[in-house]
Amino acid sequence: MTPDDALRRVIHCLDRSLASPYKVRAFTRAREVVRDTDPVELAERARDDRLTDLDGIGDATAGVITEALAGVVPSYLAKLEEETAVVVTEAAAPYRAALRGDCHLHSTWSDGGAEIEDMAATAIALGHDYMVLTDHSARLTVAHGLDEERLARQLVEIERINAGFDEEGIDFRILTGMEVDILEDGSLDLADSMLARLDVVVASVHSKLRMESDQMTRRMVAAVASPHVDILGHCTGRKVGKRPQSQFDADYVFAACAQFGTAVEINCRPERLDPPRELIDLALEYGCHFSIDSDAHATGQLEWQPIGCDRAAQREVPIDRIVNTWPAADLLAWTG
Numbered sequence: 001m002t003p004d005d006a007l008r009r010v011i012h013c014l015d016r017s018l019a020s021p022y023k024v025r026a027f028t029r030a031r032e033v034v035r036d037t038d039p040v041e042l043a044e045r046a047r048d049d050r051l052t053d054l055d056g057i058g059d060a061t062a063g064v065i066t067e068a069l070a071g072v073v074p075s076y077l078a079k080l081e082e083e084t085a086v087v088v089t090e091a092a093a094p095y096r097a098a099l100r101g102d103c104h105l106h107s108t109w110s111d112g113g114a115e116i117e118d119m120a121a122t123a124i125a126l127g128h129d130y131m132v133l134t135d136h137s138a139r140l141t142v143a144h145g146l147d148e149e150r151l152a153r154q155l156v157e158i159e160r161i162n163a164g165f166d167e168e169g170i171d172f173r174i175l176t177g178m179e180v181d182i183l184e185d186g187s188l189d190l191a192d193s194m195l196a197r198l199d200v201v202v203a204s205v206h207s208k209l210r211m212e213s214d215q216m217t218r219r220m221v222a223a224v225a226s227p228h229v230d231i232l233g234h235c236t237g238r239k240v241g242k243r244p245q246s247q248f249d250a251d252y253v254f255a256a257c258a259q260f261g262t263a264v265e266i267n268c269r270p271e272r273l274d275p276p277r278e279l280i281d282l283a284l285e286y287g288c289h290f291s292i293d294s295d296a297h298a299t300g301q302l303e304w305q306p307i308g309c310d311r312a313a314q315r316e317v318p319i320d321r322i323v324n325t326w327p328a329a330d331l332l333a334w335t336g
């Protein structure tokens, strides 16, 4: 394990435990320093205990680098591997085993912390056949959302990466997509011509979450009725213990999801756990499809699907109603 490998794995583990961004940043910064430092110099500094003289290397990161160079698994990493392992409950296990992909995740193109290739490598290691890259749309400026032009460039980049998988005989596809903002009037933050080019479109509300209920209901129904929208992302917008659910008439919204073939996302982020249980029950009653998505913004967060699997199991969601248990070809046939 090289220092770079060790630091990357530390970051992965920190991210899957939703550690503070400051802590993650310290290791990300150390990784940059390692990459920019001559390996011989790095080894000498480790030997003489002078790593912390480098700007961006502290005691914890120096320890990881030194032990990795010595050819052992850094103790800090070994401890993290254990402490941050994502639990797969007995109920969640069959659901997790059935998942073939992840339909909602981000990269550095918007507000994610990892490159597309790193997200894909992790998805492959998790046993997935595909992942849908769903970076944010332009309206979400804080998340560095993609406008049409950047999205078009991303599509070319995905094609290039997929061609690489073909060449190497890796049976994995990155499907194209976007987490498109649902604007206040229910229209979508991307032109129809671009939406039509994408394999899978997740639509989410990120602004005016406190809108009055009737207006929010109209807004969401309009969005899920769009023939381009395939999945309704984190429908209530809640953040557990921090932000209440948006107010809307869930009967109308889920009836529309069922009517127009839009799946209801079971968002696995520990701070979201959205929709709440009673809304999963209601969506089930309406005959909706579901998608169990990590909404990962870092490689470690791709490991969060068992959290949503457990919730799906508790509410007895039939596995065949979960669109990302389907092979990519079936998923694509369904999204049109």
Ligand SMILES: [Zn+2]
Residues within 6 Å of the ligand: 179, 204, 206, 233, 234
């Ligand atoms: Zn979102």
Ligand SMILES: [Zn+2]
Residues within 6 Å of the ligand: 104, 105, 106, 179, 295
């Ligand atoms: Zn997202």
